[in-house]
Amino acid sequence: MLETICETLVEAYRRNWITSRDGNVSIRHHDRDHFYITPSGVRKQTMQPDQFKKIGIVKQAVNRNVSMYNHTILDYTDISSKLKPSGELPLHFGLQKEMGQHRNDVRVVMHFHPTYCVAAMHAGIDLSTIVNDFPELSRYTKVAKNVPDVPPISQELADRCHENLGLTNDGTISYDIVGIKGHGVVSIDTSPWRAFEHIERLEHICKIVLSSRKF
Numbered sequence: 001m002l003e004t005i006c007e008t009l010v011e012a013y014r015r016n017w018i019t020s021r022d023g024n025v026s027i028r029h030h031d032r033d034h035f036y037i038t039p040s041g042v043r044k045q046t047m048q049p050d051q052f053k054k055i056g057i058v059k060q061a062v063n064r065n066v067s068m069y070n071h072t073i074l075d076y077t078d079i080s081s082k083l084k085p086s087g088e089l090p091l092h093f094g095l096q097k098e099m100g101q102h103r104n105d106v107r108v109v110m111h112f113h114p115t116y117c118v119a120a121m122h123a124g125i126d127l128s129t130i131v132n133d134f135p136e137l138s139r140y141t142k143v144a145k146n147v148p149d150v151p152p153i154s155q156e157l158a159d160r161c162h163e164n165l166g167l168t169n170d171g172t173i174s175y176d177i178v179g180i181k182g183h184g185v186v187s188i189d190t191s192p193w194r195a196f197e198h199i200e201r202l203e204h205i206c207k208i209v210l211s212s213r214k215f
């Protein structure tokens with residue numbers, strides 16, 4: 001599936017959802033205590049599977065109900081060892097440490113900067129309200145309330161995204177996608193293309209709303 005993520009990066013670049021070094025994606029299989037994440041600062045449209053960073057998840061039980069989590073960078077490939085993980089690692093780690101409804105599956109977390117989603121938030125639209133006029137969107141994609149403009153690659157960005165997505169201690173997530181004002185979106189699903197489609201669906205509706213000039 002790392003190859004498939006690279007394909008989604010090429011397509012995201014082609015659609016102007018990211019510039020060369022933007023965007024990040026992670027993937028975890030339910031039976032592994034590690035996940036893969038795109039590295040920082042590489043050109044995403046030419047990215048190769050051996051450039052991913054492998055991140056170990058270390059879980060320590062504090063008591064019966066509470067656990068502490070740490071991450072560790074694991075060996076993967078020679079080329080990967082020279083790279084750093086995406087600066088949005090806290091965002092991805094929080095969503096990958098427990099898999100909630102994907103506990104028997106795969107979880108993909110995808111962060112891009114799609115033009116019309118970001119433009120709609122800039123124009124003052126809360127993406128979660130768009131569903132009121134476009135019910136087709138909500139059949140397949142649950143949109144969370146916008147996160148306000150928080151600094152990129154910060155713990156604050158991670159925390160606010162986790163909160164608005166309805167992330168619980170067991171990793172259950174209530175929404176499929178969340179927008180971050182002045183920045184981009186984060187989507188979650190069981191495959192790279194499924195996560196991509198949440199962004200595509202929301203981007204399409206945002207383009208319609210902005211083209212209508214009625215907002």
Ligand SMILES: [Zn+2]
Binds near residue numbers: 022111113
């Ligand atoms: Zn970003």
